Amino acid sequence: MKLVSPGEAAANTNDMSDKAGEDLVRIGEMAKKYGVTLRTLRFYEDKGLLNPQRDGSTRLYTRRDKARLKLILLGRKVGFSLRDVKQMMDLYDPTGSNTKQLRLALDKSEKQLARLQKQRALIDDAINELSNSMAAVRQMLSERSAPQASVAG
Amino acid sequence: MKLVSPGEAAANTNDMSDKAGEDLVRIGEMAKKYGVTLRTLRFYEDKGLLNPQRDGSTRLYTRRDKARLKLILLGRKVGFSLRDVKQMMDLYDPTGSNTKQLRLALDKSEKQLARLQKQRALIDDAINELSNSMAAVRQMLSERSAPQASVAG
DNA sequence: TATAGAATTGACGTAAACGTAAAGGTGCAC
DNA sequence: GTGCACCTTTACGTTTACGTCAATTCTATA
Numbered sequence: 001m002k003l004v005s006p007g008e009a010a011a012n013t014n015d016m017s018d019k020a021g022e023d024l025v026r027i028g029e030m031a032k033k034y035g036v037t038l039r040t041l042r043f044y045e046d047k048g049l050l051n052p053q054r055d056g057s058t059r060l061y062t063r064r065d066k067a068r069l070k071l072i073l074l075g076r077k078v079g080f081s082l083r084d085v086k087q088m089m090d091l092y093d094p095t096g097s098n099t100k101q102l103r104l105a106l107d108k109s110e111k112q113l114a115r116l117q118k119q120r121a122l123i124d125d126a127i128n129e130l131s132n133s134m135a136a137v138r139q140m141l142s143e144r145s146a147p148q149a150s151v152a153g
Numbered sequence: 154m155k156l157v158s159p160g161e162a163a164a165n166t167n168d169m170s171d172k173a174g175e176d177l178v179r180i181g182e183m184a185k186k187y188g189v190t191l192r193t194l195r196f197y198e199d200k201g202l203l204n205p206q207r208d209g210s211t212r213l214y215t216r217r218d219k220a221r222l223k224l225i226l227l228g229r230k231v232g233f234s235l236r237d238v239k240q241m242m243d244l245y246d247p248t249g250s251n252t253k254q255l256r257l258a259l260d261k262s263e264k265q266l267a268r269l270q271k272q273r274a275l276i277d278d279a280i281n282e283l284s285n286s287m288a289a290v291r292q293m294l295s296e297r298s299a300p301q302a303s304v305a306g
Numbered sequence: 307t308a309t310a311g312a313a314t315t316g317a318c319g320t321a322a323a324c325g326t327a328a329a330g331g332t333g334c335a336c
Numbered sequence: 337g338t339g340c341a342c343c344t345t346t347a348c349g350t351t352t353a354c355g356t357c358a359a360t361t362c363t364a365t366a
Contacts, residue, residue: 028312038313043354057314058362078283102294109287113280114346120276127269130231134262141255181342191343196324210331210344235323 022054024060043137044072049086080115084108174179177213187222197225202239234267 031038044050045059049072052059061069068089075085088108091101184191195202198212202225205212214222221242228238241261244254 008275026313037354039354039356042315047353055361059313074282074286076353078286097297099294099297102290102297105295106287106290109283109290113283116276116280116283120273120280123269123273123276125267126231127273128208129227130262130266130269133227133231134259134266135253135257139264141252141259142257144252149286179343190324192326195345200323214342229323252330 023063027052027059028063030061030065030069034066034073036069036073040149041069044069044082047082049082049089077081078089080108082113176216178267180214183218183222183264184283187226189197189222189226192220197222197235201237202237202242231262232269233261237261237265264299 008070008118024034027041028040031041041050041059041061045052050061050065050068052061052065054060072085073084075088076082088101088105091104092098139146160291178186180191180194184194194203194212198205203214203218203221204206205214205218207213225235225238226281228241229235241254245251246254279288
């Protein structure tokens with residue numbers, strides 16, 4: 001089972017091995033393509049989020065894995081835990097309407113949205129407090145360094 | 154060295170023991186007063202952020218400790234690490250102008266403010282992405298549950 | 307065939323701020 | 337004299353998403 005060699009991987013777009021257009025990539029290329037580390041990909045697999053094929057011991061990622069990884073990264077971006085992401089993905093059924101999956105996703109999303117909004121409120125609060133403190137500190141510093149100025153002015 | 158008993162602690166406001174108005178409190182009252190746990194107070198002490206007196210082995214917090222705790226909690230609120238807080242507090246000198254302390258605080262504050270603003274941007278981004286995804290999911294759900302409606306309409 | 311590059315598993319390390327026992331002293335109200 | 341509330345120290349556990357070796361193997365290429 002010959003595969004894409006690292007060197008020609010970039011140039012190769014239609015050298016199919018077994019199945020048509022399977023476009024299998026190894027972990028290195030996969031990582032580069034999505035800006036994650038090898039460790040991350042193995043970690044996701046360990047957590048049951050990815051399930052690449054194997055050629056012997058070498059992982060081979062299909063376009064299905066790519067789709068899943070995209071979803072994982074989107075989930076992480078909006079603040080879901082990997083556990084949440086897994087829960088949602090585990091409900092995916094290629095033969096059904098996936099209504100349950102969508103409902104769960106929506107439910108989790110609403111909660112996550114609420115969390116994000118609360119977080120934003122906290123941050124705004126912190127920004128305000130910090131700005132106030134900074135103004136006070138600046139005031140103290142100016143009182144300490146500019147008494148001559150007040151005399152000179 | 155007799156102290157305020159737990160029961161009368163609340164009612165007692167001017168029963169001074171050794172020094173005038175020292176107003177020593179034990180860890181339980183301190184914790185209640187500032188909404189932290191005992192563990193937290195001991196932890197802060199362990200990290201060198203607090204330095205209560207001792208009556209034997211019992212911690213006694215003075216009004217100086219209260220002031221420091223207030224600062225710690227403010228620092229935490231605006232997102233400083235305890236390490237940062239300690240760095241700033243360690244520069245405090247009751248006999249000097251504390252210019253160095255203030256400058257360090259200001260410097261750290263500027264950086265922290267930048268971090269907070271970046272965080273807020275990330276959160277806003279996440280909120281947008283999440284909202285979009287939710288809209289898409291809602292769309293998919295409606296397409297799955299209301300085809301009759303589209304016929305009926 | 308020697309070397310370099312890519313891959314594997316395994317397993318400990320990291321960060322922050324505490325939580326949570328465990329096991330035990332001290333004083334006071336009854 | 338005992339029960340209860342309060343205090344003490346010590347020390348391991350928690351959380352999450354990986355980082356960072358280490359030791360080894362596989363493959364391609366000059």
